[in-house]
Amino acid sequence: MLNVKDLGTIVKNTWCPGCGNFGILSSVKQVIVDLELTREEIVAVTGIGCHGKFTDYVNVNGIHTIHGRVLPVATAIKLSNIDLTVIGFAGDGDAFNIGMGHFPHACRRNVDITYIVHNNQIYGLTTGQTSPTSMQGYKSKTTPRGNQDPPINPLALALTSNATFVARTFVGELKHMNMVLKEAINHRGFALIDVLQPCPSWNRINSYKYYMDRVYKLEESGHDAESFTDACEKAREWDDKIPIGIFYREDRPTYSDGMPTLKKGALVKQPVGDVDLKKLLGEYS
Ligand SMILES: Cc1ncc(C[n+]2csc(CCOP(=O)(O)OP(=O)(O)O)c2C)c(N)n1
Numbered sequence: 713m714l715n716v717k718d719l720g721t722i723v724k725n726t727w728c729p730g731c732g733n734f735g736i737l738s739s740v741k742q743v744i745v746d747l748e749l750t751r752e753e754i755v756a757v758t759g760i761g762c763h764g765k766f767t768d769y770v771n772v773n774g775i776h777t778i779h780g781r782v783l784p785v786a787t788a789i790k791l792s793n794i795d796l797t798v799i800g801f802a803g804d805g806d807a808f809n810i811g812m813g814h815f816p817h818a819c820r821r822n823v824d825i826t827y828i829v830h831n832n833q834i835y836g837l838t839t840g841q842t843s844p845t846s847m848q849g850y851k852s853k854t855t856p857r858g859n860q861d862p863p864i865n866p867l868a869l870a871l872t873s874n875a876t877f878v879a880r881t882f883v884g885e886l887k888h889m890n891m892v893l894k895e896a897i898n899h900r901g902f903a904l905i906d907v908l909q910p911c912p913s914w915n916r917i918n919s920y921k922y923y924m925d926r927v928y929k930l931e932e933s934g935h936d937a938e939s940f941t942d943a944c945e946k947a948r949e950w951d952d953k954i955p956i957g958i959f960y961r962e963d964r965p966t967y968s969d970g971m972p973t974l975k976k977g978a979l980v981k982q983p984v985g986d987v988d989l990k991k992l993l994g995e996y997s
C-alpha cells in the first residue's frame with residue numbers, strides 16, 4: 713500500500729511560499745493513500761499554468777498537456793482504458809477561457825473523470841492577468857481600470873450543463889477538501905471540484921482571510937445535494953457567505969456505459985489478434 717511519502721518526487725517545488733497549490737497537492741496525495749489506489753491505476757492530466765506543475769510533484773502516471781486541453785486528453789485516456797482513475801487538474805484560465813469549449817460537453821457526456829479546477833481567480837503563471845473568474849472591478853495589468861466583466865460561475869455552468877457531481881472546496885479547509893475529493897473520485901461520472909485556491913503573489917483580494925471570513929459548509933447547513941433546484945440556488949450564493957461542499961450529485965449512466973465497444977471491458981485489454989484491418993486500410997488506399 714502506498715504512503716504519502718511514496719507519492720513525492722525529486723523535482724524541486726517552485727510554487728511561491730503560501731501558494732494554495734500546496735494544500736491541493738497534500739490533499740490529493742492523502743486521498744490517493746486513503747482510497748488505497750495504486751500508482752499504476754491513476755493518471756493525472758494537467759494544463760499549462762502554476763497548477764500544471766502537479767504532474768512534476770506527484771509520483772503517479774501523468775501527462776502535462778497544452779493550455780486548455782485537459783478535458784479532451786483526460787477523456788481520451790479514460791475511454792482507452794476505463795479501468796484507470798483519471799484526474800484532470802486545470803487553472804481557472806485553463807478551464808474557463810481557452811478550455812471553455814470542452815467543459816459543458818464533458819459535463820453533459822458524463823465522462824467518468826474527476827476535474828479539479830485550481831480557482832485562484834487570476835492567471836498565476838503568466839504573472840497576474842485577469843481571468844474569467846476574477847471578480848468584477850478587479851484591477852490587474854490587463855484590466856487596469858478594473859474588470860468590467862461579471863465572473864463565470866463554474867458551479868452554475870456545470871449544473872446547467874447536466875454535470876452529475878458538482879462541488880466546491882477551499883484549501884484552508886483540508887479535511888473538507890479530502891472529503892470532497894474522495895467523494896468525487898468515487899463518483900461514477902464527471903465530477904467537478906472548484907477549489908478556492910489563494911494566489912498570494914498576484915491576487916491580493918481573494919486571500920486565505922477573504923475566504924476564511926466567508927466560507928461555510930453545506931454539509932452543516934442541511935443542504936440536499938439531490939435537489940437540482942437547491943443546488944442552483946446555492947451556486948448563485950457568492951457574497952458575505954460562500955458555500956463549500958457537495959452542491960449536487962446524481963447517478964446517471966456514464967459516457968462509456970453507452971459505448972458498445974466497451975461492453976467487453978477496457979479497450980487496451982481487448983485482443984487485437986483477430987481484428988482484420990485490411991478493409992479499413994483499403995478505404996484509405
Ligand atoms: C495556447 C496557449 N495560450 C497561452 C499560453 C500562455 N499561458 C500560459 S499559462 C496561462 C494562464 C495561466 O492561468 P491559469 O490557467 O488560471 O493557471 P494558474 O497559473 O493560475 O495555475 C497562459 C495564458 C499558453 N501557454 N498556451
Ligand code: SF4
Binds near residue numbers: 727731762836913
Ligand atoms: S503565482 Fe500564484 S498560483 Fe502561481 S505559484 Fe505563485 S502563488 Fe501559486
